Amino acid sequence: MPPSYPVKDNTAENRLFLKRIVAAFIVITLLTSGLIVRLVYLQIVGHEHYASMAKENSVKIIPLVPSRGIIYDRNGKVLAENTPSYSLELIPEQINNMDDTLERLQKTLAIPNEKIELYQKLRKRQKRFASTPLLVNMNDDELAKFAVVRPFFPGVDIQTHLIRHYPYGDLAAHVIGYVGRINEAELKELPVTEYRGSTHVGKIGIERSYETQLHGKTGYAEIETNVQARSLNTLAETAPESGASLYLTLDIDLQKTAYDALEDYNGAVVAIDIKTGGVLVFVSRPGFDPNPFVVGISNDAYQALQASENQPLYNRALRGLYPPGSTIKPFVALAGLEYDAISAQQKLFCPGYYQLPGVSHKYRDWRKGGHGSVNMNEAITQSCDVYFYRLAATLGIDHLYTFLHKFGFGEKTGIDLVSEKSGLLPSREWKQAQKKQAWYPGETLITGIGQGYHQVTPLQLARATATLANKGKIVMPFLVNKIVTAHATQPGPHPAPAVIPLKEDNVSKVIDAMINVVHSQRGTAKRVGLGINYQIAGKTGTAQVFNIKQNAKYNEHSIDFKLRDHALFIAFAPADDPKIAVAVIAENGGHGGSVAAPIAAKVIKQFLKNAH
Amino acid sequence: MKSETRSEHFDPPSLIGTLLRKLHIDIPLFVGLCLTALLSFIILYSAGGQDMATLMRQAARVGLAFALMTALAHINPYQFKRYSAILFGMGVFLLITVLVMGQIGKGAQRWLDLGGFRFQPSEMIKITTPMMIAWYLAEHALPPKTKQLFIATILILIPTLLIAKQPDLGTALLVASSGAGVLFFAGLSWRFIIAIAATLTALTPIIWHFMRGYQRDRVLTFLNPEADPLGRGYHIIQSKIAIGSGGIYGKGWLGSTQSELDFLPESSTDFIFAVFAEEFGLFGCLGLLVLYLLIIARCLYIASQAQDTYNRLLASSLAFTFFVYVFVNIGMVIGILPVVGVPLPLISYGGTSIVTLLAGFGILMSIHTHKKRLSR
Numbered sequence: 001m002p003p004s005y006p007v008k009d010n011t012a013e014n015r016l017f018l019k020r021i022v023a024a025f026i027v028i029t030l031l032t033s034g035l036i037v038r039l040v041y042l043q044i045v046g047h048e049h050y051a052s053m054a055k056e057n058s059v060k061i062i063p064l065v066p067s068r069g070i071i072y073d074r075n076g077k078v079l080a081e082n083t084p085s086y087s088l089e090l091i092p093e094q095i096n097n098m099d100d101t102l103e104r105l106q107k108t109l110a111i112p113n114e115k116i117e118l119y120q121k122l123r124k125r126q127k128r129f130a131s132t133p134l135l136v137n138m139n140d141d142e143l144a145k146f147a148v149v150r151p152f153f154p155g156v157d158i159q160t161h162l163i164r165h166y167p168y169g170d171l172a173a174h175v176i177g178y179v180g181r182i183n184e185a186e187l188k189e190l191p192v193t194e195y196r197g198s199t200h201v202g203k204i205g206i207e208r209s210y211e212t213q214l215h216g217k218t219g220y221a222e223i224e225t226n227v228q229a230r231s232l233n234t235l236a237e238t239a240p241e242s243g244a245s246l247y248l249t250l251d252i253d254l255q256k257t258a259y260d261a262l263e264d265y266n267g268a269v270v271a272i273d274i275k276t277g278g279v280l281v282f283v284s285r286p287g288f289d290p291n292p293f294v295v296g297i298s299n300d301a302y303q304a305l306q307a308s309e310n311q312p313l314y315n316r317a318l319r320g321l322y323p324p325g326s327t328i329k330p331f332v333a334l335a336g337l338e339y340d341a342i343s344a345q346q347k348l349f350c351p352g353y354y355q356l357p358g359v360s361h362k363y364r365d366w367r368k369g370g371h372g373s374v375n376m377n378e379a380i381t382q383s384c385d386v387y388f389y390r391l392a393a394t395l396g397i398d399h400l401y402t403f404l405h406k407f408g409f410g411e412k413t414g415i416d417l418v419s420e421k422s423g424l425l426p427s428r429e430w431k432q433a434q435k436k437q438a439w440y441p442g443e444t445l446i447t448g449i450g451q452g453y454h455q456v457t458p459l460q461l462a463r464a465t466a467t468l469a470n471k472g473k474i475v476m477p478f479l480v481n482k483i484v485t486a487h488a489t490q491p492g493p494h495p496a497p498a499v500i501p502l503k504e505d506n507v508s509k510v511i512d513a514m515i516n517v518v519h520s521q522r523g524t525a526k527r528v529g530l531g532i533n534y535q536i537a538g539k540t541g542t543a544q545v546f547n548i549k550q551n552a553k554y555n556e557h558s559i560d561f562k563l564r565d566h567a568l569f570i571a572f573a574p575a576d577d578p579k580i581a582v583a584v585i586a587e588n589g590g591h592g593g594s595v596a597a598p599i600a601a602k603v604i605k606q607f608l609k610n611a612h
Numbered sequence: 613m614k615s616e617t618r619s620e621h622f623d624p625p626s627l628i629g630t631l632l633r634k635l636h637i638d639i640p641l642f643v644g645l646c647l648t649a650l651l652s653f654i655i656l657y658s659a660g661g662q663d664m665a666t667l668m669r670q671a672a673r674v675g676l677a678f679a680l681m682t683a684l685a686h687i688n689p690y691q692f693k694r695y696s697a698i699l700f701g702m703g704v705f706l707l708i709t710v711l712v713m714g715q716i717g718k719g720a721q722r723w724l725d726l727g728g729f730r731f732q733p734s735e736m737i738k739i740t741t742p743m744m745i746a747w748y749l750a751e752h753a754l755p756p757k758t759k760q761l762f763i764a765t766i767l768i769l770i771p772t773l774l775i776a777k778q779p780d781l782g783t784a785l786l787v788a789s790s791g792a793g794v795l796f797f798a799g800l801s802w803r804f805i806i807a808i809a810a811t812l813t814a815l816t817p818i819i820w821h822f823m824r825g826y827q828r829d830r831v832l833t834f835l836n837p838e839a840d841p842l843g844r845g846y847h848i849i850q851s852k853i854a855i856g857s858g859g860i861y862g863k864g865w866l867g868s869t870q871s872e873l874d875f876l877p878e879s880s881t882d883f884i885f886a887v888f889a890e891e892f893g894l895f896g897c898l899g900l901l902v903l904y905l906l907i908i909a910r911c912l913y914i915a916s917q918a919q920d921t922y923n924r925l926l927a928s929s930l931a932f933t934f935f936v937y938v939f940v941n942i943g944m945v946i947g948i949l950p951v952v953g954v955p956l957p958l959i960s961y962g963g964t965s966i967v968t969l970l971a972g973f974g975i976l977m978s979i980h981t982h983k984k985r986l987s988r
Contacts, residue, residue, distance in 0.1 A: 013754045016799045017924055021916050024796070024928065028908060028935050032901055035939065038946050042856040043894040050856025054869060 062223055063197030066216030067162060069243030071176060071206060073252040074278070074481065079176050080207065082162040085295075086143055088135040092123060094155030101153060102134075108149055109142055111135065131159065137295055164200065164294045170287030172255055174315040175248075175279075175417070175479065177205020178290035194218050200294070204315075206246065206479060209418050213483055216243030246492075247482040249278025257606050258283045261599040265586040266310050267566075268317040270462035270477075271603050272581045274469050274572065277476045277494065279415065280580065281603060282459075284316040319421045321455040322585055325541030326383045326592070327570045328404070328450035330468060330510050332391060333376055335403035337506040341394045344509045347373045350386035356393070356441055363389050363445050366542070380513035383524050383540060385449050392448025397439055400447055401427040406500045407464040408474070409456060415477045416493060423460050426453035451544055458583050461570055466581035468510070469537070469572035472502035475581070511537050515575050524593040525569065528601035534574035536604055540592030541568030543585075564588040569596035573604045580607050636685040636981040638914065644907040645681075645958065645973060649674050651900065652959040658866045659879045659887040660961065666880070673963035677970040684974030688982050692975060693747055693922045699736075700744035700767075706733035707774040734783045735968045737771045739975070741787050742933070745794040746925035754921065755799030764795060779824060782940070782953035789936045793929035797915075831950045847878070848947050851886035855946060862893030880961040882953060885945040904938050904957075911973075914980045923979045930972045937969075 042050065071080035088109075095101050102116055111134070119134045135142065138158070146158065164179045179200040182190065186201055195201070197218060202208040219240030223233070258269040262285045271281035288305055292298070297305075305313055314320070336342040352370030353362040365371065365385040371378070379387035392400060405411070410425025424430075426447060428439040446452035456464075459477065466475035480492030514537035516522075518529035524540040543566040567589030572581040582600040589595035632639055652674070653667060660666040710733055745764050749756050756764065768791030776784040796805070820828065854868065863869070868890045879887050889897050911931030918924040937957040943949035945956075955965045 009753070013799075013921065016755060017797060017921075017928075018916060020797045020799060021912050021928060024932060025909065025912055028905070028932075031935075031939055032905060034948070035942050035946065036898065036901065038948050039855070039889070039894055039897050042852060042946060043859055043889070043897070046852075046856045047859040050853050051859065053853045054857035 062221050064219035064221055064237070064240045065197045066218060066240035067242045068164065068179070068200075069210075069214040069216065070245045071214075072245065072247050073250050073255075074248060074280075075251065075253075076247075077252050079166065079168060079172060079248065079250075079252060081165050081167065083165040084160050085136070085163040086138040087133040087159050087161065088138060088142075088146060089131040089133045089157060089159045090119075090123075091131050091155045091157075101156065105134070105153065105156065109135070109145055131157075133159070137163075166290045166294075168252060168256075169289045169291065170312075171259055172250065172252065172282070173205070173287045173290040174284040174317065175205055175250060175282045176290070177207035178203055178293045179207050180293050181296060203293070204419075205417060206248070209416050210244075210246055210480060210483075213244040213485075214246065217241035241486065244483045244485040246480050247484065248479050249273065249276070249280060249481045250282060250479060251280045251607070254603060254607055255281050255283060258599065258603050259285060259287070261602045262586060265567075265589050265595070266316070267584070267586040267589070268320055268458035269582065269584050269599060269603065270317050270458045271583075271607070272462050272466045272475060272477050274466045274475055274578045274581050277466075277478055277497070278481060279477050279479050280607065281582070282317050282479070284314070284318070284320070286310050286312040288312040316585070316587075317458045318415070318417055319419065320457055320585070321421060321423060322458070322566055322568070323452070323454060323543040324409075324450035324456045324461060325543040325566070325568050326385075326450055327461060327539050327541035327568050327583075328448075328454070329380055329383065329388055330514055330539050331404055331407060331464065332388055332395070332400065332448050333380055333513070334468070334502070334506060334510045335395055335400060336376070336391045337509065338403065338502060339395060339399050341399070342376070342391055344376045344506075347375045348379070348387050348390050349373050350384050352386070354386045354389040354445065356445070359442070361442065363442070376509065377513040377516060378522070380510070380539065381516040381520055381523050383517075388448040389445040392444050393441065395444075395448075397426075397428055397444045397447065400444065401425060407467055408460055409454070409464060413459055413463045413477050415459060416479050420459070421457055423457050424453060424455040450541060458585050461568075461585075462581055462583035465570040465572055465583055466578075467500070468507070469578035469581050471504060471507050472500040474498050474500060511575060514539055514571075518571070518597075525597035527593070528597045532605060532608075534608065535576065536571050536573040536601065537575040537578075538569060538571030538597060538600065540597060541570070542566070542590070542592050543568055545588070564590050567592045567595040569593075569600045571597070571600045571604060573608060579611060580604055633981075635682055636977060637682065638685075638910075638977045638980050641907065641910050641914070641973060641977060644903065644910060645678075645970070648903060648907070648958040649678075651903075654865065655884060655888050655891070655959060656880060656961055658868060658891060659884050662866070666961065670961055670963075673966060676963075677967045680967060681970040681974035681977070684971055685977035685981065687978055689923050689926075689975070689979045690982075692743060692926070692978070693750075696740070696743040696747035696922075700740040703733055703737040703740045704771055704774070706731075707737060707771060709733070711774060711777060732964055734771075734775045734778065734780060734787070735964050737775070738783065738787055738790060738933070738968050739930075739972055741768060741771055742790040742794050742926055742929040745791050746922050746929065749794065749798045750920070750922040750925060755801060756795070761795065761800065761804070764791070768792065780953065785940065785952060786933060786936060786954065790929055790933040793932035793936075794925050796932070797925050797928040847883065847951060851883050851945050852947050854886040855889040858890040858893045860894045862889070862891050862896055865891055867891050882941065882951075882955055882960060883945055884960050885942050885956050888959070889946075901938075901942075904935075908935050911976055914976050917983070918979050919983055927976050927979050930976055934969070934972070937965075 067082055070078060070082070073079055088105075090101070092098060102119070105111060106113075106116060115135065119132070123132055138146075143158065146153075150157075166173070166176060166178065168176075180203045181199060182195065182201045187195075190201065194215070194217070198215070202211040202214065207214065217240060219238045221237040222235040254271065258271070258281045262269065262283065265285065267285055269281055269283040269285075270279065272278070273280055286308075292301060337344060350365055350371040350373070352368055353364045355362055363385070366383070370386065371382050371384040374382065374384050374387055376387075378384070395403075404425055410423055412420045412422045414420075426443070431437055431439050431443075431453075443452055447454055463475055463477050466477075467473070474497045476494065476497050478492055478494055483490045483492060515535050517540065518525050518536045518538045520526065523529075525538055528538075529536055545563050545565060565588070567584075567586040569584045569592045570582070572578045580603075582603050584596040584600045586595045586599065629639060632642060653671065656670055657663075657667050744767055748764060748767065749760060752760055768788060772784050772788040772791075775787060820831075823831075857863070857869075868887050888900065892899075908931050911934065912928060915924050915927035915931060918927050934957060937954060940949060940952065940954045941956045941960075944951050944954070955962060957969050958966060
């Protein structure tokens with residue numbers, strides 16, 4: 001045989017191609033015959049079987065939606081429940097004259113034109129035998145009016161549905177969250193079988209993070225229907241399993257106290273039960289009413305919430321980022337003692353400012369004349385900035401970062417809520433990576449007084465405070481205490497705590513100073529420690545919203561309210577056997593001692609009064 | 613010889629015939645497509661709940677698709693050949709763009725937004741892939757050598773995998789078969805074909821491993837639909853009931869109870885054949901299959917009469933892909949193939965697939981109506 005060269009042989013190619021065309025046609029015919037065989041099997045052999053299945057007229061399988069689990073606070077008060085809602089529904093095929101019926105209904109119930117138009121649109125997309133709502137969420141007046149004329153409206157009836165209701169409205173919307181209609185994106189994510197029939201799903205808060213438990217298990221009923229698809233009777237039924245009830249660690253009365261105490265300030269209050277980590281108060285103010293979201297909030301109302309300058313939809317306690325200000329000082333002081341960078345007795349002189357060697361920039365103290373010579377206790381009590389500039393300079397940013405990181409700064413607390421922010425604890429590596437710049441010594445100083453890059457969430461601050469009060473035993477915050485189903489009671493997911501190794505003597509020294517903040521004459525929060533038979537340990541803080549130029553004077557009366565400093569306060573009590581830790585941030589509140597501390601004190605006093 | 617010449621000069625006496633020929637329209641194919649489109653309107657009216665608006669939307673799409681077909685039929689097939697590689701390259705580039713944009717947008721995305729109208733690169737690649745493979749193989753002597761087979765396989769795999777990643781398994785399957793079709797018609801040896809089939813069978817566990825959860829579900833459902841009658845098996849069970857209850861003569865037009873009562877999901881799109889089978893019965897189904905077979909036969913005839921290798925390969929592969937469409941869709945609706953998202957060609961509701969399909973027929977008509985008159 002001669003070697004084959006890649007030369008085109010048109011005749012051979014043509015013959016080969018025609019053979020292939022024939023082969024292809026044979027294959028296609030064979031496969032089509034396969035389809036036909038199957039069709040014959042279905043339509044002739046199986047016809048009777050399938051026809052009876054179709055005519056069983058048919059056994060329609062309908063989902064039985066489970067009722068959603070109830071959410072309670074720690075004292076068993078209902079935070080989220082299912083309440084009946086009434087809607088006026090029409091079945092088009094049972095109505096002889098639709099236009100006339102709608103006109104008469106409109107007169108009787110004073111229905112606005114838009115709703116009639118909306119119904120007309122909705123009707124076109126539904127089957128004629130389907131019950132289609134004209135009015136939803138009817139009030140008593142409407143119900144009564146319709147009840148009288150009901151006999152004159154065949155095919156029109158009141159239907160009852162359960163809808164989610166949040167009795168406390170805006171008080172705890174950020175914690176509890178809300179349910180809303182399942183949207184397209186969620187439809188793809190959710191398990192099809194389980195959500196067949198469900199209309200709502202948890203969108204934020206506990207409703208979202210415990211969606212699986214709250215939803216329950218969908219049941220099914222086999223319903224015999226006639227040719228018009230009207231139900232005749234139920235053949236078999238698998239009952240749905242209600243969703244689990246959740247018992248939160250939240251104390252809704254305490255929550256109200258904290259919410260009210262914030263008055264008109266935007267801000268957040270977080271209180272943690274130190275012994276367990278259970279979150280007692282989780283306030284983000286302003287709140288919003290979650291109830292409209294359940295039935296579908298109107299676009300205008302939603303836009304108004306979005307556009308509001310106070311950002312009510314923003315969960316400040318979970319996602320708000322604030323400089324910790326002077327509330328960081330007890331932690332920095334403890335770092336100084338733990339690293340042996342300073343002794344508690346050692347006095348440092350505060351002339352009212354601090355300068356780095358060879359740099360003209362003056363790092364100022366909040367008190368213009370300075371605090372004179374102060375030891376650690378006095379520095380914390382009076383919140384001396386210069387003492388902490390110097391201590392931070394001695395410690396260096398690496399030690400500061402390592403130590404503060406142990407208290408959970410710069411990372412999520414892992415609370416059982418979604419979309420928590422992790423805040424920011426600056427380090428040399430972070431700055432190099434993010435800003436492509438080396439770390440400057442001046443930045444160490446301001447980190448020492450909680451300014452600069454450092455950003456915390458109120459929840460983080462509360463957790464760090466609780467951990468300090470707990471002498472280094474890390475407190476892990478959580479909201480769900482018990483998950484109760486028909487069969488069992490399980491505890492919520494409580495992470496196992498770890499311990500920061502600390503010298504007890506060092507911790508005591510810092511706590512003593514924090515007691516002085518509230519209970520000594522020179523303390524920055526001395527007014528709130530009166531009239532109680534236990535001691536509160538605390539620390540005030542003021543977080544700068546904007547930078548004051550060198551040599552300029554900060555005058556809180558002369559500047560715009562929105563640029564005023566944030567007021568912060570962290571505290572725990574009783575100081576000798578800590579039970580509750582609180583962090584308060586009042587945006588643009590000015591002074592931590594006068595604005596934030598009284599809020600924390602109210603929460604602490606109410607909690608400890610009830611605890612006794 | 614003489615008879616062949618006569619068939620070349622097949623002359624419909626009417627004015628319309630002359631006009632259609634002037635438009636480079638192949639009359640038998642055109643008639644077949646029109647009949648199918650008509651059938652589509654009839655069945656859509658029933659399956660879509662007798663909604664005139666749905667029908668009008670579909671009619672607009674079909675009109676647009678026919679216009680595109682006519683336009684393409686006008687172009688000399690030499691131009692298709694010339695731009696094959698460029699068009700293929702563009703298609704692959706757009707597929708990558710869509711994939712990258714989808715990843716940035718965090719979600720499956722299949723289309724590019726071209727100022728208000730959406731363009732799916734995966735549709736364009738359904739045609740440009742066989743164009744590319746046909747162009748590449750036509751450059752060499754046939755049947756293709758191992759090296760050419762290797763390169764052609766790679767060329768097919770690139771768009772296939774990009775589309776499978778979207779993830780759009782149905783389209784990936786169609787693109788792969790359009791390329792494989794070219795290889796088959798180019799004379800890929802039977803030994804190779806058997807070897808590939810054996811390898812694919814052996815690779816099944818590996819493919820299984822790479823499948824996504826919902827894709828596995830579909831296969832499992834296909835194997836045992838009764839296991840999950842409310843979830844994934846629902847489609848198949850309901851469509852079998854619809855088809856089976858249709859019997860030999862069907863329940864008559866608008867007589868489908870299964871889709872009327874909403875037992876049959878996706879009754880206007882991928883599962884429209886079930887409605888058709890329920891209303892028109894076995895006879896209707898046979899009629900539809902014969903119509904499809906006639907269209908395919910005409911396309912294969914056009915391929916056999918084509919004068920150059922590129923045209924032959926492209927035409928035959930387009931005909932083959934059309935059959936794959938029909939087979940996969942009907943196969944899945946009657947429960948002999950797993951559910952993949954492939955519409956019933958020319959009949960299912962939706963615009964993207966019909967535009968691409970008629971573009972393919974436009975190319976076939978161009979091939980058939982632009983033949984050089986050879987003096988024999």
